[in-house]
Amino acid sequence: MNLLALPAFADNYIWMLHDGARAVVVDPGDAAPVEAALDRLQLSLAGILVTHHHGDHVGGVDALRPRLQGLVHGPAKERIPEPFTPHAEGDVVDILGLRFKVLDVPGHTAGHVAYAQMDEPTAPLLFCGDTLFSGGCGRLFEGTPAQMHASLAKFAALPVDTRVCCTHEYTLSNLRFAAAVEPGNADIAAYTQRCQATREAGRPTLPSSIALELTINPFLRCTQPAVVQMARNKGAVSDDAVAVLAALREWKNQF
Numbered sequence: 659m660n661l662l663a664l665p666a667f668a669d670n671y672i673w674m675l676h677d678g679a680r681a682v683v684v685d686p687g688d689a690a691p692v693e694a695a696l697d698r699l700q701l702s703l704a705g706i707l708v709t710h711h712h713g714d715h716v717g718g719v720d721a722l723r724p725r726l727q728g729l730v731h732g733p734a735k736e737r738i739p740e741p742f743t744p745h746a747e748g749d750v751v752d753i754l755g756l757r758f759k760v761l762d763v764p765g766h767t768a769g770h771v772a773y774a775q776m777d778e779p780t781a782p783l784l785f786c787g788d789t790l791f792s793g794g795c796g797r798l799f800e801g802t803p804a805q806m807h808a809s810l811a812k813f814a815a816l817p818v819d820t821r822v823c824c825t826h827e828y829t830l831s832n833l834r835f836a837a838a839v840e841p842g843n844a845d846i847a848a849y850t851q852r853c854q855a856t857r858e859a860g861r862p863t864l865p866s867s868i869a870l871e872l873t874i875n876p877f878l879r880c881t882q883p884a885v886v887q888m889a890r891n892k893g894a895v896s897d898d899a900v901a902v903l904a905a906l907r908e909w910k911n912q913f
């Protein structure tokens with residue numbers, strides 16, 4: 659199974675998984691990069707996975723329907739282009755012979771879902787939309803810090819070798835913030851250097867991994883003493899992980 663990050667707009671990736679004949683794409687905000695990849699690789703489109711309703715994630719869905727030989731799968735609690743098969747926590751989506759577990763991960767939007775693929779013989783995969791980014795998390799447009807904390811905790815509990823496929827190339831700007839939260843974290847400094855070289859070479863910094871995010875992402879490190887202390891300095895009302903996440907998210911919005 660091949661995994662591609664198709665660049666779209668200024669900083670989106672449309673993830674494509676294909677077996678050499680059939681492909682599935684995640685959050686096609688624009689149809690053009692998907693059509694170009696299908697043509698170039700001579701693939702059929704076997705399915706579309708959608709994580710949430712924002713236009714940069716669903717804008718290309720209708721334009722892709724004429725060549726779609728399968729279903730559009732999306733969040734049960736959100737409005738996305740009809741028709742689609744609605745999914746919520748506990749559902750399993752079968753595409754390309756793979757089983758994707760659906761996770762409810764509210765916070766960025768109220769009905770955001772993620773798709774976790776755990777039974778591929780190689781490394782597991784997570785399509786997390788705009789909930790988790792490398793080094794950061796999505797803005798809380800429709801959800802609460804408590805919801806985002808619970809959603810990120812579901813990701814943190816996945817196998818550490820899970821490949822994390824986020825929708826945006828925000829890594830370097832997130833790492834500037836992560837370094838401000840934890841100036842003493844050498845893993846953040848080392849990862850920043852690696853990502854700078856990757857971007858200079860014109861390559862995506864993604865996918866990341868759960869193991870990596872647990873060492874560098876402040877929003878997954880809300881119980882680490884250095885993170886708690888910095889969050890308290892920035893106005894966190896207690897040492898509680900949700901209060902820490904709320905303060906970090908607020909600070910990041912102004913950063």
Ligand SMILES: [Zn+2]
Nearest residue numbers: 710712766788
């Ligand atoms: Zn979004």
Ligand SMILES: [Zn+2]
Nearest residue numbers: 712714788825
């Ligand atoms: Zn987005």
